Amino acid sequence: MDLKAFNLESQTKAYSSPGCRICKAPFGESLVVKEMMFGFRDEFKYQQCSLCGCLQIAELPVNISKYYPPYYYSFTANTAVLKRQSYFKRLFGYFRLKKLFKTNRPVLKYLKPVKIAFSDKILEIGCGKGQQICNLFNIGFENIEGVDKFIPEEIDHGFGVKIMKKDLVELQPNQYDLIIMNHVLEHMDQQQEVLKNCRSLLKEQGCLMIAIPVIAEAFNIYKANWVQLDAPRHFFLHTVKSMSILAQQTGFEIRNTYFDSASFQFWASELYQRDIPLFSIENDYQAYPFEKIFSEEEIETFEMRSRQLNEKEMGDTVVFYLYKSS
Numbered sequence: 285m286d287l288k289a290f291n292l293e294s295q296t297k298a299y300s301s302p303g304c305r306i307c308k309a310p311f312g313e314s315l316v317v318k319e320m321m322f323g324f325r326d327e328f329k330y331q332q333c334s335l336c337g338c339l340q341i342a343e344l345p346v347n348i349s350k351y352y353p354p355y356y357y358s359f360t361a362n363t364a365v366l367k368r369q370s371y372f373k374r375l376f377g378y379f380r381l382k383k384l385f386k387t388n389r390p391v392l393k394y395l396k397p398v399k400i401a402f403s404d405k406i407l408e409i410g411c412g413k414g415q416q417i418c419n420l421f422n423i424g425f426e427n428i429e430g431v432d433k434f435i436p437e438e439i440d441h442g443f444g445v446k447i448m449k450k451d452l453v454e455l456q457p458n459q460y461d462l463i464i465m466n467h468v469l470e471h472m473d474q475q476q477e478v479l480k481n482c483r484s485l486l487k488e489q490g491c492l493m494i495a496i497p498v499i500a501e502a503f504n505i506y507k508a509n510w511v512q513l514d515a516p517r518h519f520f521l522h523t524v525k526s527m528s529i530l531a532q533q534t535g536f537e538i539r540n541t542y543f544d545s546a547s548f549q550f551w552a553s554e555l556y557q558r559d560i561p562l563f564s565i566e567n568d569y570q571a572y573p574f575e576k577i578f579s580e581e582e583i584e585t586f587e588m589r590s591r592q593l594n595e596k597e598m599g600d601t602v603v604f605y606l607y608k609s610s
């Protein structure tokens with residue numbers, strides 16, 4: 285939940301659209317969604333495309349900074365200390381990485397479908413203070429950078445690990461083997477433009493890894509109370525179909541998907557359904573102690589259902605692996 289790189293400049297631009305911003309088909313259903321992460325309860329209209337199913341905010345909020353309060357950033361407090369691997373370990377990086385993939389480390393599970401080497405050049409977009417970048421460095425990836433135009437200033441973590449405060453268009457093209465966007469794209473209002481920029485930054489065989497929430501079973505159950513709507517911070521809630529259309533429009537093909545939804549999709553949506561915010565002043569801005577209202581059995585059921593949904597490719601979060609189409 286870093287501060288996501290949505291386009292502040294376009295707040296003043298007209299955003300109304302006669303049809304879907306992805307496939308241009310007419311909108312079908314619309315729904316009103318409340319801000320519930322912090323419990324402002326302000327209401328926002330979302331429209332769903334009748335063809336690709338993508339759900340989109342109807343108007344960009346003018347005062348968006350209200351919904352990224354200072355304590356939003358503190359959720360990503362960075363305590364990372366960079367530890368460089370020994371010369372010996374770096375020399376045998378290839379074998380080390382192969383071995384590491386077998387250990388199922390959380391930070392590596394998303395990289396499994398990508399042919400990656402420790403020496404590959406990696407960029408994370410919208411990385412905030414760079415927590416994930418530091419984690420990747422600590423297991424051996426050294427050629428790694430972050431970019432986030434909403435951080436107050438550039439951050440130098442040492443060992444060449446830098447977080448740049450820049451626009452994507454300011455970066456050198458054709459230089460990255462892997463670009464990571466971890467729950468960032470849904471916060472951006474210019475979907476096609478972002479993906480085109482990523483395409484030009486990638487090397488020919490490079491991979492663009494996009495983790496986003498998707499419209500699936502949890503939306504069907506909870507509708508306006510689905511936690512991943514996250515109004516008004518999420519501008520686009522894609523379907524697998526709308527993501528494939530977007531990929532195709534911007535010169536990509538999706539080669540892999542990885543469904544990684546968790547019990548959060550159930551318990552947090554249940555909270556919203558009961559009009560309970562996720563974080564609140566009353567609760568010292570801590571996440572709601574959901575264990576207090578759900579029994580262990582209920583939580584176990586939520587976890588089991590999430591695993592089942594992921595297997596059926598119907599979980600509400602997914603990682604897409606995009607490559608330049610030939």
Ligand SMILES: [Zn+2]
Nearest residue numbers: 304307333336
């Ligand atoms: Zn559409």
